[in-house]
Amino acid sequence: MSAVIGLLGTCLLLGVLARRSGKFAEGAAGAFNTFILYVALPALVLRVMHRLEFVPELIVAAVVPWLYYLAAGPFFRLLGPRLGLSRQSVMALVLTAGLGNTAFVGLPMAEALLGQGGLAVAVVADQLGSFLVLSTLATLAATRASAEKELPWSELARKVATFPPFLALVVSLALRPWGFPVWVDTVLERLGALLTPLALFSVGLQLRLTGVSHRLPALALGLSYKLFLVPGLVALGLLAMPGLAPVVVQATVLQAAMAPMVSAAILAAEHKLDPELAVLMVGVGIPLSFATAPLMLWLVR
Secondary structure (H helix, E strand, C coil): CHHHHHHHHHHHHHHHHHHHHCCCCCCCHHHHHHHHHHHHHHHHHHHHHHHCCCCHHHHHHHHHHHHHHHHHHHHHHHHCHHHCCCHHHHHHHHHHHCCECCCCCHHHHHHHHHHHHHHHHHHHHHHHHHHHHHHHHHHHHHHHHHCCCCCCHHHHHHHHHCCHHHHHHHHHHHCCCCCCCHHHHHHHHHHHHCHHHHHHHHHHHHCCHHHCHHHHHHHHHHHHHHHHHHHHHHHHHHHCCCCCCHHHHHHHHHHHCCCECHHHHHHHHHCCCCHHHHHHHHHHHHHHHHHHHHHHHHHHC
């Protein structure tokens, strides 16, 4: 846990310091975001999904992230306008609060708190849940929300089908019968390992806490949904289901309690969907989740 918190905090802080140093031009985060979405994230998806061993009993862990992403749309479209939020701000909340940081915080936290059994459940929730949602529904929603005019469904489908993480997912599943050569696996591993530090650095580069006061209502709404409402409802639902192993319940609730996904904030920024709010959701949500996620886990133990 200390190593996870140290890595995330250091990368975020380095991004903030880099922005304040004046060494990076305004808008430099865009180059990092492009590399993350077009190189690092596809490499990670290609390697991990190719190696994933899925156990049918874990289907509940895979389904939960889809449910709370689908619920995020009506939730924020109903409450967002009452706070005076624009369509872009509402979509930024849907993307960030509707997707959890189930990989870079969720997997190490699951291993540290629940051991290898919990880690196996957490991997399914991450790869067949969060990453699939990001590559399909979230990409589709971001593309549609950022379009200046209504796009035909054929055009939207084309944009999703050509989104690099989605292509990586398709290729990884198609190649599952064959193993990757060692050098290919090594290259994918090294490129994928860049995702966490670069993504947090990019968030820090865009993070401006001086503007947090006027974004507090939107921030409170988004983080209340992601850090408390979602894991609370997931816990109640899973505890009401008979026959689930305790480790499945605990790991699924822990993953549901994760802070907003960094890649989702970058997706929002890439599509000009209130990047300031999206970055604040991650920059404030990750530190808070170090306290709230173990609390949610304690409630179902």
